[in-house]
Amino acid sequence: MKLSYFGFTDGINEVIAVTFGECVNTAPVGIIVEDAESREAVARLYPSHTKRNVERNGKLWANVVYDPIVWALSSFEDLDESWFETLDPPVIRNALAWCEFECAKIDEGNPAVFELKLVKGEVLRSYPKTVNRGFNALIEALVHATRYLATGDQKLLEKIEECGVLIRKCGGRMERKAFEIVLRRIR
Ligand SMILES: Cc1cc2nc3c(=O)[nH]c(=O)nc-3n(C[C@H](O)[C@H](O)[C@H](O)COP(=O)(O)O)c2cc1C
Incomplete structure (x- = not known):
């Protein structure tokens, strides 16, 4: 193993x-x-x-x-x-x-x-999976958001919004819904 x-x-x-x-x-x-x-x-x-x-x-x-929802909820x-x-x-x-x-x-x-x-x-399962930049950006946004909540560093808010641009452009419905969870948590 x-x-x-x-x-x-x-x-x-x-x-x-x-x-x-x-x-x-x-x-x-x-x-x-x-x-x-x-x-x-x-x-x-x-x-x-x-x-x-x-x-x-x-x-x-x-x-x-x-x-994406599991990632967003588990972060907070x-x-x-x-x-x-x-x-x-x-x-x-x-x-x-x-x-x-x-x-x-x-x-x-x-x-x-x-x-x-x-x-x-x-x-348990295995299937092919392409790379989705929206999903990757969501993970980045979650890293910034959990750091923001721990430190209050305002610069991270800008980074989260940059991730948001990518999530909206490249992500699917679930990535966008997960990003709404991020926004609700940091506001
Ligand atoms: C993608 C990602 C990776 C993370 N990696 C770590 C890590 O390696 N170590 C850590 O202490 N926190 C990490 N965090 C932050 C924790 O997940 C976050 O502080 C969480 O709220 C802790 O929850 P808990 O108090 O229920 O354990 C990460 C967050 C994200 C979004």
């Missing part, structure tokens, strides 16, 4: 991380991979529910998902259980794959650095 089997490539892999605390928690996280032919990865986590849950129980499930809140196909393992509806990682903190800084080891996973 290796990371590449589940769609991971060398570099930063954006996934929806599912962790467990008092309830199920969902948030986008970048899984950093040096060698996708291995089981090892790294995550850098700023203070969040995800970080707290991983510190408490050392587990994180990555979901490989392309649903937690998906409720109706969004899941199963909770054991935690699989978000229409996820292409899930992976379970064991996590160990290796650096207490901010962000804290965790070493991740792939222990289990499954490919």
Whole structure:
């Protein structure tokens, strides 16, 4: 079993991380991979529910998902259980794959650095997918929006609007709907 089997490539892999605390928690996280032919990865986590849950129980499930609404909602809140196909393992509806990682903190800084080891996973669906610049711009907008909410840096608002131009031009209905969620959150 290796990371590449589940769609991971060398570099930063954006996934929806599912962790467990008092309830199920969902948030986008970048899984950093040096060698996708291995089981090892790294995550850098700023203070969040995800970080707290991983510190408490050392587990994180990555979901490989392309649903724009799942990305937008998970960035600002937690998906409720109706969004899941199963909770054991935690699989978000229409996820292409899930992976379970064991996590160990290796650096207490901010962000804290965790070493991740792939222990289990499954490919549930697989289909060809073209690149959509609107979807990619949505992911960028979400990165800026979550940073904006954490820092209040006004310059990020301009970047979000630039992403909005691309989302409106290249995205589909779901990307545009997801961007509405972003705008509602930052206003
Ligand atoms: C595409 C994307 C990637 C992200 N990657 C990370 C990451 O690697 N580490 C991190 O701490 N936050 C990351 N974030 C921000 C968190 O998802 C965000 O702060 C979220 O609200 C945390 O939710 P939680 O408190 O439920 O864990 C990312 C956000 C997006 C949109």
